[in-house]
Amino acid sequence: MTEETGKVLVSASNEVIDAAVKNPLRGDAANRDMYRHPAETLKFFGLKPDMTVVEILPGGGWYTSIINPVVTMNGQFYAAHFHPYEGAPGYYARSLNGFKEEAKTNALYKGLKITEFHHLKAHDIAPEGSADMVLTFRNVHNWYMGDGDAGVDGAFKAFNKALKKGGILGVVEHRMPESQDQVENKNSGYMKQSYVIAAAEKxxxxxxxxxxxxxxxxxxxxxxxxxxxxxxxxxxxxxxxAKYVAIGESDRMTLKFVKK
Known part of the structure; x- marks a missing residue:
């Protein structure tokens, strides 16, 4: 591939991302674009229409409704949703079932595949070694709050399992200042960037x-x-x-990794 061809492909991919973000079918979800910067974030990660992409714990599908339309024609989207294991919180099953119902009728969900994920109990989020990209948005703190280092390690192992060699892992997470103590602030919802990087490298x-x-x-x-x-x-x-509204949504790290 020549440098010029590469630039053309990137430009075409960016146009598809822009179109997905601007799709009026997203409705009120677009109100948070000013805080979550979906177009810029997905371009930074290098999303392309022919990729196999896994989104970790898509919840109500805020990012799903953008990413899936980008890849639905020439790639594949896996929504790795909650795994309602025996004894799991009740909202796991409710959220998963709600997502499945939405997928039946929402045009933005066309062609996606739903799998189940848990940082310790369910790691088959896509066929092993099949994914070009795994994306997780504001989830790392949950695994840390629930199961500490083991929870985070388990999640990143699952991502590595799903990705091809050379595949991309994109992480967005609430960022704790490096001067704060991660352990003392375990339940704050914030993570140190250095901690997340070390966990991914591990x-x-x-x-x-x-x-x-x-x-x-x-x-x-x-x-x-x-x-x-x-x-x-x-x-x-x-x-x-008023004070917190003026601050806006959290400070977030945005990290792009490659599977070695």
Whole structure:
């Protein structure tokens, strides 16, 4: 491939991403674009229409409704949703079933495949070695809060299992200042960038690049109810609400890794 051909392919991919973000079928979900920067984030990760992509724990499908339309014609999208194991929180099954129902009627979900993921219990998120890209948005803190280092290690092992050699892992996560103590602030919802990078490297990934696309210098990561104090949750209710709305959504790291 020549350099010029590469530029043309990237440009074409970027146009498809822009079209997916601007799709009016996304409805009110687009209101958060100003905080989550989906077009810029997916371009940074290098998303292309012919890729096999896995999204980890898509929840209500905010990113699904953008990524799946990009790859639905020439690639494949796997939504690695909750694994409702025996004893799991009730919302695991409710969320998974709701997502399955949405997939039956939502045009933006056309052609996707649903798998199940749990950082310790379910690692078959796509056929082994089949994925070009695995993406996780604001999930690492949950695995850390639930099972500490073992929870995070388990998740990254699953990502490595699904990816091809040379495949891309994209991570967006609430960012804790390096001056704060990760253990003491375990339940804050924030993670140190150095911790996330070390966990990925331990699982067989190499950091290619980091981006400040999703940075927010107003966020100190020191709030009464952790990251959930900020929008969109606003867990503190009306107490200092204007202050937290003015800060906006959290400061986030955006990291691009490759499977070695």
């Amino acid at each position: 699982a067989g990934f190499e950091l290619l690049e980091s981006s400040e696309i999703n940075a927010n210098a107003k966020d100190t990561a020191d709030h009464p109810k952790g990251v959930w104090t900020l929008p969109p949750r606003l867990a503190n209710g009306d107490v200092d609400k």
